Structures are given as C-alpha cells and as structure tokens.
Amino acid sequence: MKPEKIDRRVRYTKMVIRDSFIQLLKEKPLSKITIKELCDMADINRATFYAHYLDQYDLLRQMEKELIDGIRQHLDDYNLQNATSAPLEMLIKILEFIKENAQLFDLLLNFNGDIEFQGDVIELIGQQYFYSIHTQNDVSENDKEYIFLFLANGSIGIIRKWLADGLVRSTKEIGYLLMRLATTGLPHA
Amino acid sequence: MKPEKIDRRVRYTKMVIRDSFIQLLKEKPLSKITIKELCDMADINRATFYAHYLDQYDLLRQMEKELIDGIRQHLDDYNLQNATSAPLEMLIKILEFIKENAQLFDLLLNFNGDIEFQGDVIELIGQQYFYSIHTQNDVSENDKEYIFLFLANGSIGIIRKWLADGLVRSTKEIGYLLMRLATTGLPHA
DNA sequence: GATTTTATTGAACATACTGTTGATTATTTT
DNA sequence: AAAATAATCAACAGTATGTTCAATAAAATC
Secondary structure, three states: OOOOOOOHHHHHHHHHHHHHHHHHHHHOOHHHOOHHHHHHHHOOOHHHHHHHOOOHHHHHHHHHHHHHHHHHHHHHHHHHHOOOOOHHHHHHHHHHHHHHOHHHHHHHHOOOOOHHHHHHHHHHHHHHHHHHHHOOOOOOHHHHHHHHHHHHHHHHHHHHHHHHOOOOOOHHHHHHHHHHHHHOOOOOO | OOOOOOOHHHHHHHHHHHHHHHHHHHHOOHHHOOHHHHHHHHOOOHHHHHHHOOOHHHHHHHHHHHHHHHHHHHHHHHHHHOOOOOHHHHHHHHHHHHHHOHHHHHHHHOOOOOHHHHHHHHHHHHHHHHHHHHOOOOOOHHHHHHHHHHHHHHHHHHHHHHHHOOOOOOHHHHHHHHHHHHHOOOOOO
16 A cells, blocks of 8 residues: 555664564463563663564564464465455465464464464455355354364464474475365365 | 372462452453452462462463363273263263352353363363264374364364353253264264 | 655553562361 | 481572663655
C-alpha cells in the first residue's frame, strides 16, 4: 500500500533487537529473557528498546505477526501469477515460506513455542483446507468445525516434526502427505 | 507406593497456592503473575512459597505433572478392574479424566496454554493410538511417526475445542469421533 | 551542502519484585 | 506434654523495570 520509507537507524535497531532475541530464545525460555540482557547483547540503549516495543512479549507478538503476514503475502504473490490455486499448491507454498524461515518457525512452534502463534498458524492453514471439507456433505454441520480443527492441528504436528528433523523432506513430500491425510484419510487395509 | 502422610499445614499451603494460581491464570498470562501477588491472594508468606516451589514456572510444571500422572493413574485403575483394554475405552477414560479437571485443562491447553504441557498430553494420547497404527503395514516406516503426530495433534485440537465449548458433548461422542478419525479416516463421498 | 527533523544515547530516578536470612511463633505429630 | 516441623515476620542486598530529559548523532529534506 504505502512504501513509507523507514529511517535506516530504526531498521538497524529493529534488526539487532530481533537477531539478539532469536539468539536468546535458542538458549532460554521467553520468561527468562530480560530487556536488559537483550539490549546488552544488541548493544543498544534500553530506552531505545522501549521506543519500539512494550516488552519481550510485545516483541514476540510483532515478530509472529510479521511471519503470518509473510505467509499471506507469499500466497497472494503466487495467486497473482497463477489463475488456478489448487489447495495442494497453496499448501506447498505455505511450506515453502516456512522452510525459508525455518529457524524462527522451529523456535516458535517447537522448543520455546507459543501456543497463540500455533493458533494463528492453524487458522491460516485451515483456510486452505476448509474448502475441501466444506464441500463434503456427508459430514454433519456440527462435526465440521471439529474435523477442521483435527486436520489443522494434525498438520501442525507434522510441520513441527518436519522442522525438528531439520527439513530432511521436501516441501512437496510433506505437502502430499498432508493432502492425503486431509482428503482420503488414513491409509488402511 | 508410600503413603507418607503430609503435614496438614503443607496440604493447606499448597492448596491455597494452587487455588490462587488458577484464579490468576484466568485473569492474566503466566508471565504477568508475580510471586508477591500470588502470596497476597493466597494469604501466605512469600518465604512459605519459596519453601515449596522455585518460581511460578516450577509451580505450573508441578501442577501439570500431577495432571498427567492423574491420567495415568486413572487408566491404571481401570485396567486393574478390566481385563480387556480396547483403545476406544482407554480413550474415553482419558476424556473422563480431562472432563473431571476441565477447568485446569482448559487453562493449560487453551487460553493461557503451555506448549510443553500440550506435548505431554500428545505423548500420552499417542500411547493409546500407537498400537492401531503400528499394526497397519501399508504405512511406510518413515511415515509412521508423522502419522502418529498427525493423529495425536489432531486429537488435541478436538479436545481443546471440546473444552472451549464447555463440554457440551459427551465423552463417548468425542471418543467415537476421535476413534473414527484415527482408524477409518475422514468421511468422504 | 546546509538545515531541519528524527533517532539514539546516557544518566538518573523512583518503584517493585526477587530470593534469602534468622529469629519467633504457631501447629502438628509423636 | 515434649519434640518436631511449618509458617510468619522483618529485614536485606540485588536487580530489572519503565520513565524522564538533555545531549548527541545521524538521517532526510530542502
């Protein structure tokens, strides 16, 4: 919408804050991270931190929001270039973005994970799945929401494992697996 | 194993700490809860708190551990009385226990949720599911862990929704739904 | 390139919570 | 009733918090 150039100094400040924050998150849970040590590590004044964020939790929230927005943007860009937007393709696009930001997603979904962020990702993934469930009319209206949550949470579980394993598998592989589980269900004899 | 009678005063102290803690968790996230306000609310001395717990997070962890142990105990009790332990029955037993402690499970899995606790519950639920997946030989060895996590995380999603909705549905209903999703897969045309 | 605007710094500040101590009091167990 | 144990009280140093304001540095604008 509006480019609104941001002051170089602000860009730098936010960058070092984020980098240091990620470093710290690898070492300890959010609750043990103080603003002071974060600023010491980033080598910025404490007052500067407060000029941009309320506290650690606000910082985390903003970073999470940018990730979610990043996925949305990634999907929008893709949809502009391609008329057809099959669920599977969209799913793989999401996985691509997650892969590009694997370090952060791993931190926020796994070890030092935040349950709210997980909820945001579930909602977003759900938007891609929802259509296929919605069109199946042998599922009672009451069950739809439940099944939707089952699929979305299950997908998060797989993505979390995928990240924890260090992205050994390709986005396509995971995408197919998720799509298979969500549409034809479990393989069974 | 060992009954080890606990001093009445300790029992009381722990009780008021837990009750106050739950009250506070309803109001605000763990990170905003101070030991001081917790002790004020529980009307105990701060030194007394430190005699039992390291900090808020330790307190939370202990409460979570007791819940998990509670489920295990609940299952063991049932297994002693009943020779057959079909997966569905075990699942319903788990749901029963969750229902009995709905307030706390709701807090820890939903609103002020803890991702570690969620992981513990997933692991426990997985133990009940695992057998049925393990016996299906048309699933590649590599995929088993992924599918297991898909099912367990999906189940958590449904349980979370069930709790958030105020337990409108019966444990049987939810149990059947979960079992259906885990065994025959999604309903499809 | 000079000027204006804006961001960061540094220092100081009151405030609040932390975690620990040791002596005292109260309660429970034996 | 005596011994053991738990909770209280008050005090303590240590530390992070969040805010302030003047000074400085750097960027954007003209």
